[in-house]
Amino acid sequence: MAADSGVRTDGASAIAESPQDVRAQAAARAAELRHLLDYHAYRYYALDAPEITDAAFDKLLVELQQIEAAHPELVTPDSYTQRVGGYVSEQFTPVTHMARMYSMDDAMNLEELDEWLARTEEALGAGRVAYTCELKIDGLGVAITYQNGSFVRAATRGDGTTGEDVSLNVRTIKDVPMHLSEAALAHMGADRGTPIEVRGEVYMPKGSFARLNAEADAEGREPFANPRNAAAGSLRQKDPKVTATRSLASFIYSIADTAPLHVDSQHAFLDWLREAGFSVNASVARCTSPAEVHAFCADALAHRGDLDYDIDGVVVKVDGFDQQADLGFTARAPRWAIAFKFPPEEKTTVLREIRIQVGRTGVLTPVAEFDPVTVAGSTIARATLHNLDEIRRKDVRVGDTIIVHKAGDVIPEVVGPVLDKRPADAVEWDMPEACPACGSPVVHEGDEVAYRCVSLDCPAQLKERLIHWVSRGCMDVDGLGDELIDKMIEAGLLCDVADFYTLDADAIAALDTGRTYAKDDKKKGVAAGDPIKVGHTIAGKVMDELVRSKAQPLSRVLFALGIRHVGKSVAEVLAQRFLTIDALAAASEEDIAACEGIGPKIAASVREFLSVPENLEVLQRLREAGLALEENLGAAVAQAAQETGVDADLAAEQPLDGLTFVLTGTLVNRTRDEAGAALKLLGAKVSGSVSKKTSYLVAGPKAGSKLTKAESLGVPVLDEEALERILATGEVPQV
Missing domain, CATH: 1.10.287.610 (Helix hairpin bin)
Incomplete structure (x- = not known):
């Protein structure tokens, strides 16, 4: 965190x-x-x-x-x-999945796995359940659509309902078939023309990952942290030619709807996938008891290092599709499957130094620097220690032999010291009294664990604030990374975020990249050893991106400003409530705290930020540079109306204002999330629980306890057809 x-x-x-x-x-x-x-x-x-x-x-x-x-x-x-975890990037065309792609519940240890197995056996009958165990591939989820046996499109999982169209990139993955085998299509019989959407993981083999990072190192680029991030970054390339050079691979293991295939179990479905030409992981087993599930998990854990791809666990599924249907789903995950997560791999090394890293809000974070060690497929030499309390809790000291692992096989973490190897002269580490970046005093507020540098002139904070401003999710300025921002700061081009909008292409093009030409190039007029400049091509792209970023709404700007405690969702709440930066700046702390989901701590932080003259000056310069600093609710409503199919003029009337709806069961025309979004667009409140204040319950098939409670309270119950009439007309049935 x-x-x-x-x-x-x-x-x-x-x-x-x-x-x-x-x-x-x-x-x-x-x-x-x-x-x-x-x-x-x-x-x-x-x-x-x-x-x-x-x-x-x-x-x-x-x-x-x-x-x-x-x-x-x-x-x-x-x-x-x-809901299902995930996000949909704006740089790709959105694709609606044929059926929702759910998340997976996790079992973090054998005890939690056994609890799930016991619940499953109790629900379906002990001894009557078979399980299919598959390796949990650490990659990026994809959905690939075929019709009449031919590739149609491919999309990322996204938010589970809508993904990103990455068809051109997936076409470059060699083990993804463009045409399914005739034998597999014959197995579909009369349904061979029915569109099917298979799901799986795109991953980067360890050998490809090593080569990619070796190239990055040779070219002075930032290496990828792990194969999963490398696969995700490669699949989201705008240029499929780049994706083609990354040697990605896939494993397919599920489908949106099994009906056209005429198979009745997961292991039979995997056989069909192999027959069709898909890459299916060979390490799979059909287990007929919890003991066999345990044995598969133990074997997978013992041999994970032998694989040419990363895995972080085992997925255990009820094998029979009829039993899967009996168990059904929760709001975000199937009840018939669970992901057993492996414990992280651990290594020992020596802690050489604890350095301070200063973040964009001035927080001093201690970072452990240790002898490089290879863990979970990549070499690490540093890991955050979070704060002084954490260092004291773990009793970590410079010179210690320490145990390190990658938590979740992703993030380097210091587990603790090996006490019997502690040097006799090792002493407790303490926070510095002065900021190592600027020398200003360090302050510690009694109710927080964090130590801070509060100087507005701190150069370390400046860099982090600038990087945050241009990042995806904030102002989304593509092409402005750490290295280029470093060069701009060194050249005196950037002192605050408003300076981004005073840059000119010639100044950016003239910046020295810090690298030199390896050999003479007469066409370019350079000799070996000459410095490599940024150049006008990159400079022009950066300038175009900066101009584009001026159109970002107020919510993005608020998030990008790096106000303490203000994340993406808080920024959206503030923007929708106050609409302009001027209204927010004029609001009292009490007004801000009155917003839903925003407490006194966040309100105080926003009020404090907007009370600092230097911050107000930066906002004024941003306004003068052409940033609107306002939330265009009309545009937001129009976009939401288009996404939900609700008439924008009807949404403006807010006909359902004052009504509370609860949704339950399975809806056919749209998911419950989509239906809830459409109702809210028309002014309704959508609740997750039934009470006497509920105006209507919308119940689809397989409705459960909410329907029973609504009937006991006399709450009117509507079917999906009635819901669609309400969304089309804004009129509710009279009761």
Whole structure:
């Protein structure tokens, strides 16, 4: 987790004096958790740059699930517990999947796996269940569509409902068939012309990953952190020729709808995939008991290092499709499958130094520097120690032999010291009293673990703020990376984010990249050893991107400013409530705190930021540069109307204002998330639980306890046909 997130993750809460206090406290914590989960999901799915481990993310998710279980009235349709994780980039054409792509529940240890196995056996009958065990490939989820046996398109998983069209890039992956075998199509019989959508993982083999990073190192580029990030970055290339050079591969293991194939089990389906020409992982087993599942998992863990691709666990599925249908789904995952996650691989090395890294909000983060060691397929030599409390808890000292691993096989982490190898002169480490970047005093607020440099002139904070401003999800300025921003700072071109909009192409083109030509090139008029400049081609692209970024809405600007505690979702709430930067700047702390999901801590941080004259001056310069600094709700409504199929003029009338809907069961025409978004666009409130205040319950097939409760309370129940009439007309049935 980011050291300056400002959100509790221990789940602790003060003893409340009344039920109202307990609920208020739960509501505040649930809102914090939703913001935090959205932030870290965005880092993982959209940026391919996670900041916390899978285990830490799961801990936050479990805490939110526990709060919502105790307080069902707090469940919201957009809660991470009610949807599939993922994001859809704006740089690719959106593709709607034939059926929703769900997430997978995790078992972080054998005890949790056994609990799932026991629940499954109890539900279906002990001894009556067979399981298909498959390796959990650490790659990027894709959905590939075929019709009449021919490749039609390919998309990333995205948010589970909508993905990114990466068809041209997937076409370059050699083991993805462009045409299915005649034998497999014959097996489909009369359904051979029915479109099918298979799902799987695109991954980068370890050998390809090593070659890619060797090339990056030779060219002075930043290497990829791991094969999963490399695969994701390669599949999202705008130029498929680049993707073609990355030697990606695939494993296919599921399908949107098995009906056209006339198979009745997962292992039979995998056989069909092989027959059709897909790449199917050879390490798969049909197990007829929990003991056999355990044996498969143990064998996979023992041999994970022998594979030419990364795995982070085993997926266990109920084999029979009829039994899968009996178990069904939760809001975000199938009940008939679980991912057993492997413990991380551990190595020992020597801690040589603890250095301080200064973040964009001034937080001082200690970073362990140790002798390089290869863990989970890549070499690491540093890992964050988060904060002083964490160093004290682990009792880590310079000179220690330490145990390191990659949490979730992604993020380097120091587990702790090997105490019997501790040097006699090792002493406890302490935070410096002065910022190592600027020499200003370091402050420590009593209610936080973070130590901060509060100087506005701190150069370390400047670089981090500038990088954050141009990042994807903020102003999204493609082509401006760490290296180029470093050069701009060194040349005196950037002192704050407003300076991006005073740059000119000639100044950027003249910047020295820090590299030199390896040999003479008479056509370019350069000799070996001459410095390589950025050049006008790159400079022109950067200038075009900066001009494009001026059209970003207020929510993006607020997120990009790096206001403490203001993540993507908080920025959207503020922008939708206040609409302009001027209205937000004029708002009191109480006005800001009154926004849904924003508590006193976030409100105080926003108010403090907008009270600093230097920050207001930067905002004024941004306005003068052409940034609108306002939220165009009309455009947002028009886009949402187009996505949901709701008439934009009808949405402007807000005909469902004051009504509360609850959705349950399986909807045919749209998912519950899509239906909820359409209802909210027309002014309705959409709740996750039924109460006396519920206006209508929309119930599709397989509706459960919500339908029973609605009937007991006399809440009107509507079918999907009635819902579609409401969305088309804005008129509700009279009851």
